[in-house]
Amino acid sequence: MENLNRYAPVLEKSPLFSGVSRQDLFSILGCLDPVLKKYPKNNYILLLGESISHIGIVLKGTVQLFKESQEGNKNILLTLHPGELFLEAQVCAGLEQSGVTIYAKTDAAVLWIDFHHIMKNCSSLCGFHTKVIENMVGTIARKNLELNQKLEILSQNTIREKLLTYLSKEQEKQKTNPFTIPYNRNELAEYLSVNRSALSRELSALQKEGLLTYHKDQFQLYFLP
Amino acid sequence: MENLNRYAPVLEKSPLFSGVSRQDLFSILGCLDPVLKKYPKNNYILLLGESISHIGIVLKGTVQLFKESQEGNKNILLTLHPGELFLEAQVCAGLEQSGVTIYAKTDAAVLWIDFHHIMKNCSSLCGFHTKVIENMVGTIARKNLELNQKLEILSQNTIREKLLTYLSKEQEKQKTNPFTIPYNRNELAEYLSVNRSALSRELSALQKEGLLTYHKDQFQLYFLP
DNA sequence: AAAATAACGTTGCATTTGCAACAAAAAGGA
């Protein structure tokens, strides 16, 4: 548990513990029986098909979720940063095996918490537990809305429309106009499920037409979303 | 509350109350302070932008969720039947205004339950509450996985792959081999976000190649998923 | 039954996209 002290700032700002004071945080953690694990850069955290019973909290580093097809193609589903949860939907839905692959893009640390420990009220800490459960529901619900947004992007039928939909949403989220996206070209192409060179082609066409400018992962839009 | 008696069978089989006996059901309902409302055929249940604080349970009729674009195009997101929940993700995520329009396709009845009443344990009924909360989390989490499945389908890059992915999943779900899909061609094309005639073209190609046979909404697969 | 409507399949053509190969630019290492 002492090891966890250094991650207290991350845990405090984690959506799972939002609204919980640092003191209460450690009371709750003592009750949730969490497991801290560390993963070196470019190592797998969880493989497709492995059994799952715990939800994960990223404490350090960048963690990516992939969907692998039988042919071995990898498709980025999510990129996670410290404080964020993963596997919570699968575990809460009662899945027993992972349908995704999880990967440490940088050196990473993950806190694993058994789902049943979260849902079962222990007698002494009901108040805290209620808050944690509420936070977990909220987290899953927000992820739900995010998935809906990605569906909206992927259901556009041209690369141009996918790009404009994605960039608009990203710009609205960040509320600044030159803004930075969290993907390089390859990753963006994977995220949008399109060919990388076709994506580059479309980007320069959009720039030529004056709809936007970009450099690397910096974008500026010249149209109203 | 008496009015609710006639809807007990629907409520019992609703995912929100699964595993709850009829007796307990009414205890819980007394504590959740639900509001029953009826809507005539072809009337709006909720407009875009209206404030939301309650989750809905369809008690009777067919209810449709629409996404409206700025241009006014309406896009069916979901068609709901008795027992099913709606707005649960939006409300649990803390959204205060609706991003969708909801509509009574037939005469309908809806039970509205304040989200905060679900999450706040009342002193006397903790056991029931825990079950209801668990059900709600599970429902949102499963919807989450469904969205992930649709994302997997839409992230395939050819119509052929989208079709085969969709049909495989549908076949596995139904576990019978000549099986029936819930869409006609137009709806299937919309679901897969592809052109209808291109879809037909691909279907007959697949049939010609012996991978499957079909007639209307009946499909039979000749490959192992 | 006849007529009208809707659903589905087919096809030619224009556009979009994927693919591959290569060039240019940027980043990282020795």
Place this chain on the structure above:
DNA sequence: TCCTTTTTGTTGCAAATGCAACGTTATTTT
């Protein structure tokens, strides 16, 4: 600094897709 590796842009070509128009088959209505 120089060299290597990675990232990004460019382009020709083939394949896939959207689009539109039309014919056929099912379904519904009168």
